[in-house]
Amino acid sequence: MPQTPVPVPLPGHLTRGDGHFLLRADTPVDAPEACGPEVAWLRGVLGAATGCRLPEGADHGPDGTGGIAVRLDDALGSEEYRLDVRPEGVVVAGGDRAGVFRAFQTLRQLMDPAVFRRAPVRQGPWAVPAVSVRDRPRFTWRGVLLDVVRHFMPKADVLRFLDLMAVHHLNVLHLHLTDDQGWRVEVPGRPRLTEVGAWRTESMVGTRHTPRHDGRPHGGYYTRDDLREIVAYAEARHITVVPEVDLPGHAQAVLAAYPELAAGPAPDGVRTGWGISDAVLAATDEVLAFCREVLDEICAVFPSRYVCVGGDEVPRGPWRADPASIARARELGLPDTDGLQRWFTAQLADMLAAHGRVVFGWDEILEDGAPDGALIGGWRGDHGVRAAAQLGFDVVASPDTSVYLDYRQAEGPDEPLPVGTLVTTETVHAFDPVPADLTADEARHVLGGQAALWAENLDSVRAVDYAAFPRLCALAEALWTEGPRDTAEFVARMARDHLPRLDALGVEYRPPGGPHPWQTRPDAPGFPRERADREAELARMTERLRENRPRKADS
Template sequence: MGAPRVPDIALVPQPAELTASRAPGPALTSATRIDADAAAQDTESWLRAELGAATELPLPPGEGGDAPIRLRVDPAAGLGPEGYRLTTDGAGVLIVGHDPAGVFYGAQTLRQLLPPAAYRRAPTAPPTWTLPAVRVTDRPRFGWRGCLLDVARHFLPKHDLLRFIDLLALHKINVLHLHLTDDQGWRIEIRRYPRLTEVGAWRRETQVGHARPAAFDGRPHGGFYTQDDIREIVAYAAARHITVVPEIDIPGHSQAAIAAYPELGEGAPVEVGREWGVIDTVLNVSDTVLDFYRAVFDEVMELFPSTYICIGGDECPKAQWKASATAQRRIAEEGLADENELQSWFIRQFDAYFAERGRRLLGWDEILEGGLAPGATVASWRGTEGGIAAARAGHDVVMCPTRTSYLDYRQSASAAEPIPVGTVLTVADVYAAEPVPPELADAGAERVLGAQVNVWTENMDSPRTVDFMAFPRLSAFAEVAWSSAERDFAEFLPRLRAHLARLDAIGVEYRPLDGPHPWQQRPGVPGWG
């Protein structure tokens, strides 16, 4: 038997360098121990728990030569941030990381070298836990490898959110952009303003599909995370080297907050939103509203250590401001040209507020309209144009254009796709995306922090449907965000097929590559696009 061909080692995402040897690789047995230096001990604990559950091996601590698995942090190893080197040979397993994150990613790669049963929560028919003999040197292309998860439109219980975090970690995703508030729900406890969850976390019914006139299910829906839940979620993610970036939407997409506290709005009292789409309801621009949201963000910043706080800033209708004496007076007092500049003025209040507290504002590309706040970072979703403009103006950018990054979009043109919305976005389309636009290739590319995909959940009413829409497209995105090598979908596809066996072992209800299962369809429920 010769050395295994590299394509047969189905790693996702593809590492920067991978060589396989004809020599026999190590096996995990009841004698296998794990030795970690102080900086790698969190990964040691994680690896023992994950592999121990699947293999029923104790994997106790060892020391030096007594330990076939050795984990080390060495900033002088020349690997770069989050980089690692993994060697498996007759001497055992050695993972060296530039930092603790690098060791963790090396351990994720180690797990992928084992059979898919290594992802089960308890032993099945015991395979032989033998590793191939390989040498992997790897590092990420981008520092921001993100996934937005919308828990405002449909609430995702904490248990399922923690499971989703594990799936992100498996794919070396390091940012969870958590969309916590919108017209249709407020999902985070704010102790100073209890009605945000007492009222704002619940709606009386939900639009089903996108028929006109709208059809509703007649079922109340809601839920929220307590502050202790949030602390747990943030800590759980941090242990997997994932930063949770919270999003509290202002000044549009705020109807749930206005339903709870009508004085925040510009018009008559409203209920928590039941319909999808852009709703005319917006916040008023009084000092009272600014103080309200400063207090909200004080509690948010206490819970989330993330440098970035997202304020949304997208899809803010201006009709209520045009008719509002308060808004028009603010425009006059501040010397603003129009309602677009009023929105920019509103956003700048929080840009300054965050900066004073060592944080940075993240917003969707509409925050460019009327003038960009000095410290703002832009998430470019309406194509790449907003990101290009922001980068050229000296601002950092996260690329997530709809045509390659919106995982709520239909996965094929087939009528079998459930509630088909948007344009077709296949696995191959996601894989072919290039986060750095050619317009920035010569100047401005350094402003692209990275990329993310967005899981908007208007039509995802359960964890099963989140699985279906996110996977395996998120697996393809992981390689876009991590790997620097030129991408070839024909080369990726066999690795992806092997990777699906891991998702099967975990229990991910992904969309099969050849189309939905019958029970994943939603016959008769219309979409849009």
Template sequence: MSHPRLLPRPVAARSVPGEFPLDAATTITAPGAPATTAAWLQSALRPATGLPLPVTDEQSESAIVLTLRPELGPEAYRLESGPTGVRIEGGDTGGVFYGCQALLQLLPPRIYRNSRISDERWAVPGAVVEDAPRFGWRGAMLDVARHFLPKREVLRFIDLMAMHRLNTLHLHLTDDQGWRVEIRRFPRLTETGGWRRSSQLGSTIDDLTEDRPHGGYYTQDDIREIVAHAAERGVTVVPEIDVPGHSQAAIAAYPELGVTHEQLEVMTRWGVSPHTLNAEESTIDFFRHVFDEIMALFPSAFIGMGGDECPKDQWKGDPRTQELIAERGLADENALQSWFITRIAAHVAERGRRVFGWDEILEGELPPGVAVASWRGMTGAVTAARRGFDVVSCPDDQVYLDYRQSEHPDEPIPVSVPVTLADAYAFDPVPDGLSDEQAARVLGGQANLWSEHMDTPRMVDYYAFPRLCAVAEALWCGPDQRHFDEFSTRLYDAHLPRLDAIGVEYRPRTGPLPWQTRPGIVGAPATKADHEAHMNRRVAAIRS
């Protein structure tokens, strides 16, 4: 039976007699295991315990021992604790780290506080835990384009991901409403594209406007710090530069990238801009340079290029674009978008990386090696897997954490259909109807946090948690290992006190607290039937 304190739920865990007290004699030893993991564990245990916990080469009589055991497999671990000490074995660096995370969860929740707690007796209960993840891609997408999240908050979010064994941060860095990463060759991308003069409040065209500038961006040194911080915690950061749609911020900075070449401002309303990139070779060259700088900053195997929600009206009405379509022997504007994506994908592939895009890219021909994020339900996952492409599942009606959390009348700016804690927990990245070979194309899944209505870190907390806890367990465990009632008990009785200790302002079980509401700002709620009909229309072009 699973140990009641752990989240995500481990494959196997049992209590054993005895305990291991932490005291002034306790050391951390890492024979063959990464020194960075030992140092991280020391830094995690020291503040609340007040103990020195030195990292030593020689094992003492009172030791936490970290070691590699490759036969366990990627990210797998085995933890054994008892009167003689704690031993954590990992199949790789990630496995050792997750064993350390499990160790923290065996201790009282106050271990997550940042100052010494003198009235707590720190002892690890006797336990044997054997664990391994179901999927290799367990992620969260964080949109920092609509509302910029300061670097310190990105680092905190990474820490919370790692606590929940999530290993992929998909960082949405550019959109119509802002460009958030320094590109040294093109400084106006952040000088001009990095801020907007005002922001929409709410979800409808008639909503109010907050006449307050909003902006911010990450320097290249900031990005290096974020990537390194994440890597030490087993998290890969996958950047996304969204093209050829969702690009008004880039066009505002460099008007020659647009179809009309007119001077635009960074978009101040939510939704999709009608302004798309033009299809000139000079624009392809521009973004080759952008992606070169991005790939130099992010060592991830996958590089996101968006490809979603690209309006074709400007292309259809522009004589020059129509001339380019004819010169290239393309059938129509959809084929032109595929041409654009293929050119960027080829450039990325030449540098040993793979393109990662939203499921709209399936509406045309794709080069080999592209991975697809299926967000419009699971149709994209089915279509991509059957066509031989790798898939990351993130269906909006299950794991879009910006959607409203319930039918509660005080949910802040309610968007689309409710995605409840139970909905998030029921998420399975592998859709029905695939063969075993096709199902193997599903790399995993991720939750998506679009930030139109998350204008502060406090609101990110509210929308993300505790639903991200549910998604993390869904991605770690197989469906046969999951039981929502048991998860709920573990979440509310054992895990939320940890989040309290950290200071996460999650949504309470009973509904939003008064300061988590947004009175007077309406949203755009939808019924499940209307939402399903809308999505069926949108995915008609990619249905197999």
């Protein structure tokens, strides 16, 4: 038999045995009723590729003799599992249904890569090498932000992306739904958000530093049922969808639809370029009513505990120049209009708390004092993560210099749209969400990490595939696997075992030797940056976090 393939992410403990189990068309599965959805998923994916029906079977006993025995074990933690494959049978034990599902993903990766196809390409039986696996996640939050605003991603492609996340034990999809360049979610009673805000007249070609436009309208949005389908599809794969609606900044699409909500003059149309608009919501009761309508709808569709309201890169110039905003700041007893940022975040947190939800904001909300209990997204290097944890806030690490997957992957001139600092597969695999100088108590506030796929330069699913893979595989291992990491072994394992799986799944990943000719973008110049320059900029951006030691704000 060939060498036992090793899964990605690497299990905590994997011991090879002798021989193999043969999966046949009539191999039975014995599982508790509670695991019915997970078994149905296994039948669906393996049945499509292998023709194995995996019929319901009788109790196979502790060794799963002749089939696959599935058990729930209270002694195991959430998402933790055991997988034992012997020539006589397979036994799967999970601490919960999610653990069973993770075990099934590992079982699938132990087989021939052809099992990842959607129809049979050869006949069985299908060999599963004898192994004993003991596995559990290092972090509870293992996510990726998917930006469907800058370039809209049709629903079917979002569902495909969820399947790819599930293969890699990722469990949070942070769905970025609104920004200056578009609005992607229906809100009853606010039809202009999708009639006007969901499309723009054209898009930039390349980065904002070489402003060229394509002259082509671009748009799209998800209906309420589309989003409910995405949520249900994710839940079946034990993935939580965390929605993001940007308030009060990144609001040009909102203000194109409802200009009366602007602080000062409203912008002319949805933003067609990248970068940050200087449009911002006014600090009025009318705007608060609008925000409440939006968040009511978001909470009705998305059951996640956390809802992200952005709070990053909020332009304060319009408030400073707007007489109504100046008057509102005085009425609220604020020292100046800059305090409206903190006030806005507190109002949004209260709206979400009324639904039993928790506000999630980027690390800028720490600068003026974040609401008690807020979840922080640390994106400005380690600075935001460190400040949040030291202040007692839970935090998700997403530093742009380590896990922003729209950033360039190599130094070569053929790299498509080389923007940002260099973030290689090795960079991502070495990522640790917990800054080394945190105390043990502070480190407990780091829930995990997530990558980001910002889509200014990702205008198709093919481009998303190229940016995401294999770096997202490296992130999955960094967040799942405990213990020291061997990046050289990971790169070798990817080439030997995992790239064939991605090939079978139809993923157009970046080849190890560089892009294919059709993956290059000579028509769209990039804007590469040196890591040292970016780190210096991040240090300046977070000076208030480091020197002023921001305090918590009352909700």
